[in-house]
Structures are given as structure tokens and as C-alpha cells.
Amino acid sequence: MPGPDRELMQAAVQRIQKLSDDNWWVLHASCRLMEARAWVGPTGDRFGQAVHNYQHELHMMLTQAVTMAKDAAARAQ
Amino acid sequence: MSYSGVKLPEFDTLVARHTAAATQMQELAARLHAELAGAGLDTTPAERIRKLAAQVGQEAEDLRKRQSIVREMERHKIAFGASTAAGSFITVPDSLREAQGQLDGTLAAKAAKAAAAGDKNALKQLQAYAAKAQDSSFTKTFLRQLGAKGMTQVSAAIAAQLRADAAGGNAGASAKQAQEAMRLLATTLAKGTNPKDPAYMGDAFLDELVKHGRTEFKVDGTTYFGYQAQALIWRAGDGKPPFSEKFMQVVGRDAIVFEKEKFQDRWAASKDAIGSALGSRQVPMADLATVLGVARWMIPSTPSMGPAKQPVSQSPHRGGSAVIDDLFHAASSNAKSAQALLNHTPAGWKQSVLSYMLTDRLGAFHFHGNTDPFAEALRKATTGKDSVSLSLTTEALNTLKVHADKVFRPDDNDRLTIADRKLYDELSFLRRPVGSALASHIDQVYGTYITKSEGFDGLSKAELDRLLVLVSSDRDAAVELQAAEAARVVDRVNDHYPTSGDKGIKEQLIPEAKVFGHLVEARRLALLANAWDEEQTKKDVKDTLNSAFALFTSPIGGLGTKVAGELGGLVGGKGAEVAFDKLSAYIVNRMIQTSVTSGEALRTAADQNEMVDWLMQSAVISARIATGEWSEEAMRDAKGSTYVTDDQPPKLKPIHEIMADPKTFDDFMEWARRHSAIESTSNELANTVRTARDKTHDNLNITGY
Numbered sequence: 159m160p161g162p163d164r165e166l167m168q169a170a171v172q173r174i175q176k177l178s179d180d181n182w183w184v185l186h187a188s189c190r191l192m193e194a195r196a197w198v199g200p201t202g203d204r205f206g207q208a209v210h211n212y213q214h215e216l217h218m219m220l221t222q223a224v225t226m227a228k229d230a231a232a233r234a235q
Numbered sequence: 236m237s238y239s240g241v242k243l244p245e246f247d248t249l250v251a252r253h254t255a256a257a258t259q260m261q262e263l264a265a266r267l268h269a270e271l272a273g274a275g276l277d278t279t280p281a282e283r284i285r286k287l288a289a290q291v292g293q294e295a296e297d298l299r300k301r302q303s304i305v306r307e308m309e310r311h312k313i314a315f316g317a318s319t320a321a322g323s324f325i326t327v328p329d330s331l332r333e334a335q336g337q338l339d340g341t342l343a344a345k346a347a348k349a350a351a352a353g354d355k356n357a358l359k360q361l362q363a364y365a366a367k368a369q370d371s372s373f374t375k376t377f378l379r380q381l382g383a384k385g386m387t388q389v390s391a392a393i394a395a396q397l398r399a400d401a402a403g404g405n406a407g408a409s410a411k412q413a414q415e416a417m418r419l420l421a422t423t424l425a426k427g428t429n430p431k432d433p434a435y436m437g438d439a440f441l442d443e444l445v446k447h448g449r450t451e452f453k454v455d456g457t458t459y460f461g462y463q464a465q466a467l468i469w470r471a472g473d474g475k476p477p478f479s480e481k482f483m484q485v486v487g488r489d490a491i492v493f494e495k496e497k498f499q500d501r502w503a504a505s506k507d508a509i510g511s512a513l514g515s516r517q518v519p520m521a522d523l524a525t526v527l528g529v530a531r532w533m534i535p536s537t538p539s540m541g542p543a544k545q546p547v548s549q550s551p552h553r554g555g556s557a558v559i560d561d562l563f564h565a566a567s568s569n570a571k572s573a574q575a576l577l578n579h580t581p582a583g584w585k586q587s588v589l590s591y592m593l594t595d596r597l598g599a600f601h602f603h604g605n606t607d608p609f610a611e612a613l614r615k616a617t618t619g620k621d622s623v624s625l626s627l628t629t630e631a632l633n634t635l636k637v638h639a640d641k642v643f644r645p646d647d648n649d650r651l652t653i654a655d656r657k658l659y660d661e662l663s664f665l666r667r668p669v670g671s672a673l674a675s676h677i678d679q680v681y682g683t684y685i686t687k688s689e690g691f692d693g694l695s696k697a698e699l700d701r702l703l704v705l706v707s708s709d710r711d712a713a714v715e716l717q718a719a720e721a722a723r724v725v726d727r728v729n730d731h732y733p734t735s736g737d738k739g740i741k742e743q744l745i746p747e748a749k750v751f752g753h754l755v756e757a758r759r760l761a762l763l764a765n766a767w768d769e770e771q772t773k774k775d776v777k778d779t780l781n782s783a784f785a786l787f788t789s790p791i792g793g794l795g796t797k798v799a800g801e802l803g804g805l806v807g808g809k810g811a812e813v814a815f816d817k818l819s820a821y822i823v824n825r826m827i828q829t830s831v832t833s834g835e836a837l838r839t840a841a842d843q844n845e846m847v848d849w850l851m852q853s854a855v856i857s858a859r860i861a862t863g864e865w866s867e868e869a870m871r872d873a874k875g876s877t878y879v880t881d882d883q884p885p886k887l888k889p890i891h892e893i894m895a896d897p898k899t900f901d902d903f904m905e906w907a908r909r910h911s912a913i914e915s916t917s918n919e920l921a922n923t924v925r926t927a928r929d930k931t932h933d934n935l936n937i938t939g940y
Binding site for chain 2: 185230
């Protein structure tokens, strides 16, 4: 029988998964525009590189959050 | 350099999306934090995202700044754009600061052009950019867009604006804006023409300044040469930054040559029979503000530069200025720049610029009476320790000696008199800088009188005597010279004493006493030649020496600067560790200062000769105290005094203890004086000073004193 803890945890997993889905592409436009040479030059190039790195790190953090929540929900069974 | 710029409309979209992303990420970070914390999970991912959001926010802000610069550039139609197959590119400097400087520089140049076209509001706008002038990308853009021609015409237009104000009954209405705008022009021009400045515009820009300096322009019906307008920029500078040596080599030298080319025929005519009879004066090339009668509104009323204690020149100015006066103003804030003008012989000339200024062009300085700039530039160029300073000083003296010979002649009573009052007056503005030059090269003054080989090349003792009389009619010049010689005396005693003590000290001092004799007598003769009576003169000669002692020991004087840092160490109880010459310098400084304050030397010395003797004695006694060796007799005499111990026989207390109490120090000094061997040579030194006076008289063929 699923206990109340488990239900709460499942709901949390869903909310975190939604946060991740909704924000996954937040830096995508910046990355694409920089690839399309919206701003060129040494400082622009550094900016473009940084934005790609941010996006990569964002994805890692979101994945980690979802994974942590799922693991916790599994443990609560 | 790689290309840098933005593509539209992609860049605008980027700014909008990145700004939105920053906000969205902040919210994400907050909500994720709440979820993780609520579920009892590690919140690290949320915290990392919050940091990312902050970085994205900072970038978005930079992007918006860049975007606003791009928009301003488009709005003012100053963008360098190119439409390519890939989109519409706009060139923007890579660094934000540079981009802003370029935008401001362009807008300022636009305002300047509008002001030149007579737009009064534009003059106001220009003023707002004054603070930007220190920025190199601003300056480069501004100068590039205005060009040498634009710079010339803008300053002319500003002067014309002031004249229009005056004609319309609003004299001086735009004065403040005009001055601010001129300062902006001066700062940018000084930076853009200095090869060491990041804003340097290259050699070609200097050549352009020359080209347009020599060109005729017109403003509101008045014809002028470019240099007459450029001179207003030179004069508006405040020395920060200074106009460079390079600027003076290219533009400055040419302006001097140009004036001569244009005016020498007129000058010759003013000197011929008819011209002289009409009382024609030597008219220099006036700057444009002077031509238009607006000089007083154009130039901020700051006193001209010079030693702080020197009052602003009292000479009656006509409120105008020559192009050359303005040039020397620009050169006077930097020794190398001043030297670049003076230490040069233009192609085809038979004399240097320095000699030309002191002879052929001398009269032209007096037409407007704005003589301070040249005097200050001359002082700056000749008072350094470098070889150019010395060679310019030597040249100035050899040029001026011819004048001095005409000015001073023996009269029927064999007394020195001013035979050419007009020339004497014309030379008066040179007394102070030449006095400073002589003081800076006091070793060569000494050499001329004593060793000969180390003197000023080409200058005889008699010629130097006459020049000293000329400069010494300026009291400050006489004071500075005598203070410099006092420094020589103290240095010489302190060099001699540690190795030889009293032995041979007299032989060291006699030649210095001779030099002092010439200096002091020069002041006396200068006063008598100016019809002072004997009593007044006698008093002033002593006062002048006293002032020299005061200057010498003041915080800016030769001795004052030497001891300034030592005081703490001495009084702080480290007296025993202080090196001999520092200690000796400190003591003599204190001794002279005390005497100057109390008037002791003035009171006890019967005349100037005894005052010189008093100085020399003080130097020797100080050296003696610093060595600390005294006879048994002297120590017996000191028994019971506050400056000795109770031992049998008594010993001197440590010097820092003695100096800590003024009364003890004074008693100690008096005792030290009583027991110094120098007293016996005193008459001989005073006599030497007197003999030097007679020698001066012989040199000048004046025996009626």
C-alpha cells in the first residue's frame, strides 16, 4: 500500500520534472542567436562560449534535481 | 584587429531574450529551492542555478548598454553599417568603454561642427563633453572627425561667438561655455599630438595642423591665419596633460618661423628712420581672440603659472596675447617642451629661437605685455640639472650680456647708472627666470669667478657682474641666487669637516666668500642705479640676505628639503645614529631659522659682509657640534650647564636630548660659538666679501663708491 509520504514524494517529483521541462530551453534562444552571429568580435565570442557553458550547466543541475527526487520517491516505497 | 560588431535584428532579439532568460532563471532557482528543501533534499542544484541567473543578468545588462550605444549611433546616423547576404552588420568597438568613447567623441565632434556653423546651443552641448576628454577613444574619434582644419575653425567660431555677444550687448554671455569648450579642445589636442599618449593621431595629423596653421580662413568677415585660431587652443590648456615635445618640434617651431616670415618686413619698417620717428612699436601676430577684442572672455582668469609666492605680473596688460605668447604658455608646463622650442635653430636662420626671442623679437613681447608665458617657459627650460638646461642658460647669458652692457654704464661720477632705460624696462620680465637659471647653475657662477674652467662658456667675470646687477634689481631673483650660494657654503663645510675638521676650513670658505661678495654687491648696485638712497639700500641689502637665509631653510629651500625627513628621527631619540652630514645640516638649519625669526643676524651684523661671515660661522659651528669633539677648556667652561652631565669632568649629553629643549639648545649653541676656532678667521672672511665688492667695481669700471 502506498503511504501518504510516497504520494507526497511522487507529487514533488512531478513538479520538479515540470520545472525542468519548462525551463530546459531558457538559454536556447541566446545560444542559437550567438551561433547566428548576432554579435561578433573577441568579447562577443567569449560571451557566446559562456552562454553555451551556462546552458550545459543548467541542464546538469536540472537533471540532478529530478534524479535526486526520483531516488527519494523510490526509497519511500 | 579582428572585426567586431552586431547584426540586426538578431542582436536586438538576443538582448530581449537574454534579459528575459535572466528573470526566468531567477524564478526557477527560487521554486526549485523550495521544492528541494520541502522534500528534504540537497538544494545545491537550485543554488547553482541562482548563481547562473545572476551571471546571465549581468550579461543582459552589458548587452543593453551595448544596444543603447548601437541605437544612439543609428539615431545620429553615425553607424558604420554594411548590408551583406548574411544580414545587416553594424561595426561597434569590442570594449564597451571604447564604444561609449567613440559615440561620445562623434557626438562632440558633431556639436563642435554645429558650433562652428553658429549654432549657440551646440556650444552648450560641447561643454558637456569636457569631462570625457581624458578618454583616449573619445579623443581619437573627436580629432579624427574634426580634423586639423575643424579644430582650427571651431576655435575661431567660438571667438566669433563671443564677439557677437559683445556686439549684441551681451558681452561675456557665452564666456563660461566658451572656456569649457576651449579646454576640451586643448585637452584633446594635447593628447592627440603626444606620441606617448594612447590617443596619438600620428605624425600626419601634426603636419595637417601646420598646413592649416599657415592657411588663411575667414570668420564673420575677419580674415585670419590658422595659427591665430589654433593659438587659442594652446592658451586654453592648463598643463594637464602638457603639450608634448613632439608637438613643439613640429607645430610650435613652425608657428615661430611663420610669424617671422609674415612680420619681419613690418618689423624692419618700424625700426627704420621714419618708423622710429613715428614711435612705431613691434607688433606681433596677435591671436584671434585679441584681434576680435574678446581675449578677456576667452581665457579663464586664472593667474599664470609660476612659483606660488610670486605675485602675478604687475605689468600693464592690454588684455591681449600674441600667438607666440600662447605657444609659450603651452610649452611652459613641461621642461622638454619648452626646451624643444628654445633649443633649436630653424632652417635658414642664423640664430637659435632662444637668441631670437631675446634680441630681434624682444620688443614684440611688450606690445600686448603678456610676458609671463615666455618668462615661465624660459625658467622651465633652464632650471633643470640636465645639460640642455645648462647650455640654454649659457646661451641666454651670452645673449643678454650684450644688452646688459648697453643698459649699465659708469656716469660722470664713476657710479653705475642705467644708460638705456627703455631697454632696461624691456628686459625686466627676464630678470626672474634668468635669476632662477643662475641659481640652478650656481656651480657655474662659482666657476666663472673662481676656477674659470668650470664657469659659463664665453662669459667673463665682468660680464657676469653686469648680468647679476641686471637680474638682482628683482628682489626675488636676488634672494634665490643668494640662497643658492648659501647652500654651496653649507655643503662645502659639511664635505670638508668630517675628514679635516677646522684645518684648512678657511681656505675652503674664502672663495665662497668672494662669490657671495659679487652677489651681494650686485643687489646693492642695482638699487643704487635705480636711484635708491644709501640708507635704504644699506638696509635692503641686509634684508635681502636675511630673506635668502629664510628661503634656504624653508621647507622648499635647499637646506629645508634636506632636513625635512630627519626631524622625527632626531627628536625621537636616535640622534646618535644619524649620519654626520644630516645632523650638521639639521643643526645649521635650526640655527639659521632661529636667527631669521628673532632677527639676530640682522641686528648683530653691522653690514652685509658680516652677515655672510655669520652664515659661514654657523655652518662651521654646526659641523663641529655634529662631530662632537671639544677641548678640555671648553668642557670645564660648560660645567653646571643643562646640556652637560654631572660627571667630573662633565660630558655633553646626547645631542637629541639637547635639542629636545629649546632653551638648552640655545645655551648650547652659544657655548659652541664661544669655543669655536672659526672666530679668529672671521675678519678675514668679512674682508674677503669686501674685497669681492671692490673687484666688482673694478670689473665694471666704477670707482665712485
